[in-house]
Amino acid sequence: MDKLTENLSELGTGCSLPISLEVIGERWCFMILRASFNGVRHFEDFLSEIGIARNILANRLTRLVDAGIMSRRPCDHDKRKVEYRLTDKGTDLLSVIVAIRQWGEKWETGVRSNPVLADAKDRQPISQITIRAHDDRILSLEDLCWIDETELQNHASDNSKGASDRGDMVVRHLKEIGEPSAA
Numbered sequence: 001m002d003k004l005t006e007n008l009s010e011l012g013t014g015c016s017l018p019i020s021l022e023v024i025g026e027r028w029c030f031m032i033l034r035a036s037f038n039g040v041r042h043f044e045d046f047l048s049e050i051g052i053a054r055n056i057l058a059n060r061l062t063r064l065v066d067a068g069i070m071s072r073r074p075c076d077h078d079k080r081k082v083e084y085r086l087t088d089k090g091t092d093l094l095s096v097i098v099a100i101r102q103w104g105e106k107w108e109t110g111v112r113s114n115p116v117l118a119d120a121k122d123r124q125p126i127s128q129i130t131i132r133a134h135d136d137r138i139l140s141l142e143d144l145c146w147i148d149e150t151e152l153q154n155h156a157s158d159n160s161k162g163a164s165d166r167g168d169m170v171v172r173h174l175k176e177i178g179e180p181s182a183a
Contacts, residue, residue: 023067024093028052028060030100033086033093036070041083069093099129145171 024030031050040049046057061084064070069090075081098117105112116125131139151169 023063023069024096026060028056029064030097032057032060032064033069033090033097036084036086036090037094037097041085042075042081043084046084064090095129098126102128142173142175144174146174147171 024033028050031052032046035046035049038049040046043057043061046052046061047054052060061070061072065072065084067089068087070084071087072082072084075083101113101117112125118125131144133139133143137143147169151171155166155169
């Protein structure tokens with residue numbers, strides 16, 4: 001188990017990343033989601049707001065509806081029109097969109113996007129999206145490791161018997177995998 005890593009050869013057979021990317025991992029899907037988070041709901045409005053071709057928009061909206069990320073329904077005020085709304089599954093993508101936006105601000109544009117996403121309560125800009133531990137500590141690459149699921153299950157059953165030390169678990173620290181580049 002000294003080679004403990006994600007199984008990268010099993011693309012799409014149980015790994016959530018490739019499966020998720022099949023649904024949302026394309027530029028236009030992200031642009032549609034961003035527009036949805038900005039209140040765009042109608043086909044023609046998506047066309048004019050994001051400058052997407054009609055056939056591509058129809059395809060991506062169908063994909064997002066089929067995946068349960070958006071719903072398609074008649075408008076309340078005009079039953080001849082259709083509106084697209086984010087489902088709960090879709091709204092759960094907000095942190096993903098914000099994290100990608102923040103990454104782009106830091107590494108691509110170098111400036112904060114306008115308008116600024118802020119807390120509605122105190123009107124202050126939101127913090128950076130971070131990876132957090134179970135106790136809410138902010139974690140960095142040096143704090144992370146891979147653990148085989150069977151190790152976690154075995155330890156969970158041991159914990160019910162009073163054991164609490166996890167130092168004997170087989171892990172692979174991400175910091176051992178390679179230093180992040182200074183790109």
